[in-house]
Amino acid sequence: MGIEKVREFDFTVEVFDQVRSLVKKKTGIVLSDGKQDMVYGRLTRRLRALNLPTFESYLKIVEAGDADELVNLVNAITTNLTSFFREEHHFDYLKSTVFPALMEKNAATKKIRIWSAGCSTGEEPYSIAMTIREFFPQDSGWDVKIIATDLDSNVVNTGKKGVYTLSRVDGVSAEYKRRWMRRGKGDKSDFVKMKPELQELITFKQLNLLEGWPLKGPVDIIFCRNVVIYFDKDTQRVLFDRYADMLAPEGHLLIGHSENMFNVCDRFESLGQTIYKKKF
Numbered sequence: 001m002g003i004e005k006v007r008e009f010d011f012t013v014e015v016f017d018q019v020r021s022l023v024k025k026k027t028g029i030v031l032s033d034g035k036q037d038m039v040y041g042r043l044t045r046r047l048r049a050l051n052l053p054t055f056e057s058y059l060k061i062v063e064a065g066d067a068d069e070l071v072n073l074v075n076a077i078t079t080n081l082t083s084f085f086r087e088e089h090h091f092d093y094l095k096s097t098v099f100p101a102l103m104e105k106n107a108a109t110k111k112i113r114i115w116s117a118g119c120s121t122g123e124e125p126y127s128i129a130m131t132i133r134e135f136f137p138q139d140s141g142w143d144v145k146i147i148a149t150d151l152d153s154n155v156v157n158t159g160k161k162g163v164y165t166l167s168r169v170d171g172v173s174a175e176y177k178r179r180w181m182r183r184g185k186g187d188k189s190d191f192v193k194m195k196p197e198l199q200e201l202i203t204f205k206q207l208n209l210l211e212g213w214p215l216k217g218p219v220d221i222i223f224c225r226n227v228v229i230y231f232d233k234d235t236q237r238v239l240f241d242r243y244a245d246m247l248a249p250e251g252h253l254l255i256g257h258s259e260n261m262f263n264v265c266d267r268f269e270s271l272g273q274t275i276y277k278k279k280f
């Protein structure tokens, strides 16, 4: 016999199913049975904010097409866990292999485009930017741009600001901190801000990977790490095929440590360590 949880709001299986089919349709994110408590916890905040008595009344508002509330719902559901230089081997690989190769390959255009797809609060694109600046300083004459996108509009705004607590940048080397971050003063002394030399490399935009992409290709490198883990195989199939279309010949795709291309897309060659190169 299961133990009934005493909850402030009724959260039946039917309501949970309604939420997950809405989330799947709008975002591609598949919420497993085990996510019921997480969804309850995150959405009750919306019910309280709107002063609503039941989940049913909340869903009515969203399903009636309230665009603002749909954004709030999506923002509440996304999992934005990230960190600076997460999966550091990818940044080592950029330095040892990808950037030196691009210096030759793109020597005529002196142009490099990188997409951080599912960038969360910005730690990933700023880590890419710090790595880039070692190879392509501001006065190098190279036109390097990073486009950083995420479904969740709140995290995109955090990325745009480029302000982080000291504890968030704990793992970044002292050298990089000195070169690329400015420590706040007075009541802001627990924060750092990314320097303009990094910020000018990155354009942050809200973008749903399931919808149209107002991006000009081709791009040389796509980071899409720890994003598709929440999608089913069919959604991954469509997405990786579109990434292959968007990448330049032999462009690189970097995915997360627990993600793989097996049975999903044959347009990439695996280089190991979740690094892929476009074949065709």
Ligand SMILES: C[S@@+](CC[C@H](N)C(=O)[O-])C[C@H]1O[C@@H](n2cnc3c(N)ncnc32)[C@H](O)[C@@H]1O
Pocket (backbone or CB within 6 Å): 026, 027, 028, 029, 078, 079, 080, 081, 082, 083, 086, 117, 118, 119, 120, 121, 124, 149, 150, 151, 152, 155, 207, 208, 209, 210, 224, 225, 226, 227, 230, 256
């Ligand atoms: C766990 S974070 C990964 C952040 C970063 N790439 C990393 O590896 O540290 C996953 C991000 O994917 C975003 N995301 C989920 N579904 C998305 C979609 N349909 N379109 C765009 N971004 C999405 C989430 O909002 C979240 O910020």
